[in-house]
Amino acid sequence: MNKLFSVLAVSALLSISVSVAHANPPMLPFYADVIKMKPEGKLGQVIKQEKIETSVKGAQAWKIAYISSDVGGRTTISTGLVVAPVAAAPKEGRPVLAWAHGTTGTAQNCGPSQVINPAAPLNQYFLVGGNSWTDYGIPNLEEFIKEGYVVVATDYQGLGGGGKHQYAVAGTNGRDLINSARAAISMKDTGASKRTIFYGWSQGGGATIAAASLGNYLSQKGSVADDLQVLGFVAMAPEDAGVMIQNANKDQATADKALNGLIKLFSDNVFNFSHFAMTMWGTQAAYPNLKLTDLFTDQGAKVIDQVLLNKCMHVVADTFNYAYGADFKSLLRDKPINSIAWVKALIDGSVPPVKPVAPVVIYWGTKDTAVPPIMHELYQKQMCAMGANIERIQLPGQQTHFSTPGVSAPMYLQWVKDRVAGKSLGNGCPKS
Secondary structure: OHHHHHHHHHHHHHOOOHHHHOOOOOOOHHHHHHHOOOOOOOOOOEEEEEEEOOOOOOEEEEEEEEEEEOOOOOEEEEEEEEEEEOOOOOOOOEEEEEEEOOOOEOOHHHOHHHOOOOOOEOEOOOOOOOOOOOOEOEOOHHHHHHOOOEEEEEEEEOOOOOOOOOOOOHHHHHHHHHHHHHHHHHOHHHOEEEEEEEEEEOHHHHHHHHHHOOHHHHHOOOOOOOOOEEEEEEEEOOOOHHHHOOOOOOOHHHHHHHHHHHHHHOOOOHHHHHHHHHHHHHHHHHOOOOOHHHOEOHHHHHHHHHHHHHOEHHHHHHHHHHHHHHHHHHHEOOOOOOHHHHHHHHHHOOOOOOOOOOOEEEEEOOOOOOOOOHHHHHHHHHHHOOOOOEEEEEOOOOOOOOOHHHHHHHHHHHHHHHHHOOOOOOOOOOOO
């Protein structure tokens, strides 16, 4: 009876006018102002900044909005944070660490820079010490500041800067990551050099390995900081949907099988289904020729659109669970249609099959069920065959997706220091 009432309640909400359903959630003034701005300027250009407090000793911090672009070449606005040491910078400038966060959601108020005191070490909501409803903060922030590095953390487009967030479209998220580094370098108060390392987790891990293969984008001229000296990429449990279905766009039967396989993979529980719904919603945002009703029922598409425009990740899952419970798969069509177009979009928006511009190290746990490790195992094989230097490091113990950032932190801290110091690095590809 309660479930029936819940479904009827959701249906009633959907009868409200489209303008209400598609309204942005309440925004802090900084972001409300940014959303009204036009995406005009050079890549990486800071179009708004605001000095903020930080609890990190010896650091200063800013919220920023900067120019970026998406996988389709459309100019966008992304928001984020920049944290830099207060002390005078050395003559050669400071190295830049560009952080790409994991899943926080799809609504405009889901950017990590929007929480109270965002310029802080990584705070994961589900840990005993967590103090928020979402993940926010930056891993190893205090250690990187002590080392004299500049740290920048993008929110990605659509999470505070207007536009529809292209969730898990690694090609877009990777461009936001690259342009965040350009933005931090362009700010005189940071004392940043062009020596740059990119690092990220989960969705951000996908953005990181995508950025590694965006050599043409990194080398194009006319940004606010051309010719970045990229030292390496650190990816924690990176997602790469494209490598799972890289040959699935040849014919209808193969595309149908691939798409049904992805649906089955992420439909084992409502939490994973929420990620699937967000991925398809974000892909449709990047490729407007697609329709959500190709995959979801008419009612399902309306529910998903309304929920994802207004809620962040964990509330999304709670909403689907409350309204549908074990029947969440009723939002799906019996059989998806237009499979070839969807598969092509998923491949195109994923990590480009191009040799990375610098070494990549991947950290992963054996108990990761959110991002199947086969994704980055296939990624490593693909890239090593191109002559890249890709190392995968299995974390000690039985680590889950969510314990990966904390357990790997001291390991990649040293890896980063070694890259900045210019130490040699052996090839991490499997010898076999």
